[in-house]
Amino acid sequence: AHDFTRAYPGSNVLIVACEFCSLLYQPTDLGVGSLLSNGLFGDAVAAVVVRGEGGTGLSLERNGSHLVPDTEEWISYAVRETGFHFQLDKRVPGTMSMLAPALTALSAQHSWNVGELDFYIIHAGGPRILDDLCTHLELPSEMFAQSRATLTERGNIASCVVLDALDRYFASGKATEGARGMLAGFGPGITAEISLGTWATGGGRPAALTGAEARRPA
Template sequence: MAVLCCPAVSVPEHTITMEDTLHLAERLHGNHDQLPLALKLISSTGVRTRHLIQPLERTLRHPGVEERTKVYVREAQARIPTVVDEALNNAGLAAADIDAIVFVSCTGFTMPSLTAWMINELGFRHDTCQIPIAQLGCAAGGAAFNRAQDFCASHAGSNVLVVACEFCSLCYQPDDLDVGNLLSNGLFGDAIAAAVVKSHSTHGLRLEANGSRLVPDTEDWISYAVKDTGFHFRLDRRVPHTMEQLAPALRDVAATHGWNASALDFYVIHAGGPRILDDLSHFLGVPPDLFSFSRATLTHRGNIASAVVLDVLRRVITSETLRPGHRGIIAGFGPGITAEISVGTWLGDDRTLDGEASASGTEQPLTSTPERSATA
């Protein structure tokens, strides 16, 4: 049975607050006829701080898709190694022990995948299986765990590394005045996260079952419009209401293992926005405080796309609230509308957390260069 180890999470050093975001929107879009609505939507997210891989003044410029891709690759290669090293250390493994790498990202595109660079530069074996996932958006974090679990089930004794690299700020479109796009400018943040799934371990989260669900006829509710200027995020106002349809999917996956999804010990839920968490709590019949770790990620990181579930899981594990035998569920939601769901049992933790921050979101950001920028 596959066991998921504690994730490593890193956020960039540049930050922007909710207040900064609102002031910026007013300054840049003061004549927009729907600005009051956009400001209301941004304020309702509850996001206090987000992290950016570039200083704000660079983030607001659009130098073209080619230059943004160069930034994506440069920053990813500068930041991934430290996060991967921590994830391997959490699992008690070396790079040579990894049999497959699941790499997920929806905010930059390269071919070959950055898995090839990781294998060549970070000490992984040349026969390491590459499993890049690029088009599941925020759901890809949950999908990565599920594909890692499936790989371990079909390859006895194997170990899988999951890496989520999301630089949402590189999708900023200064001339896109769609309200959904304006909302995304105040919701999404940047982060890199990694975790190891082992075929066998006496410590970590034992993954018991997984499943995927698609809400019919919702393909255009969360999407990218691909234009000359790159990816333009599209978000339909009906998205939060899909939780009424997805709550039964969580129940079904838990039921395959004989569990009641409304009566588990912990919940690792994609923090796409406060309405998603509120509605899922209601339709699943779960007290809102059991989603507190997801809300903490949303508050301190914003929506960091596929990296959300890794960040939430880390908060749960480092909170010291888990006890061996505790049962929980992981759910990532994204375009499609797609849900990627898994359930698991906490076995215990033998990691040394010297110097690590608690689940409050206060860990130090990873810096790739000496450059600093004051908060905008």
């Protein structure tokens, strides 16, 4: 979306995230991975508009991806006669020690100190993910207030988490012109997808994430 709006400045792009984690619900599977999946994950649909020009929101300036080698099987889905079964390696909760350096490195490439940004829209995989990230980035817990609210009220809604947290940041009224921030999502792989940008309030900055909204199906 960022590349498209840079190539076509007058364009708008709609990004839609659709997550139906309940498809993995297996009432007879008493494995740890399945129990965690049933208790933590939720269904959601979320969308955000990326505008090529104008708008209020996060003006995208740098994007990056990071893959932790040899972790492909840490989060996986087994297909059995009863359907999809969630499989979670016991090492997954400790992955922030592997991913935090990637957040630090991308920020450094942008000449920013990752621990001195104004806001963080972070994927809420679970309480430990956020707690560990606070430790590794040397940040107070309240810097992840939007992500913690999403986790508390909606659970881990997968890729919709960051859009829901972004929606909460819009609604908080704390966003100010020129505020520097990070948006980061984590997932199978183990991977991190990261965006850095500056908050714009109706100016001409290119490729701004505007109008984030998330809804959880009844």
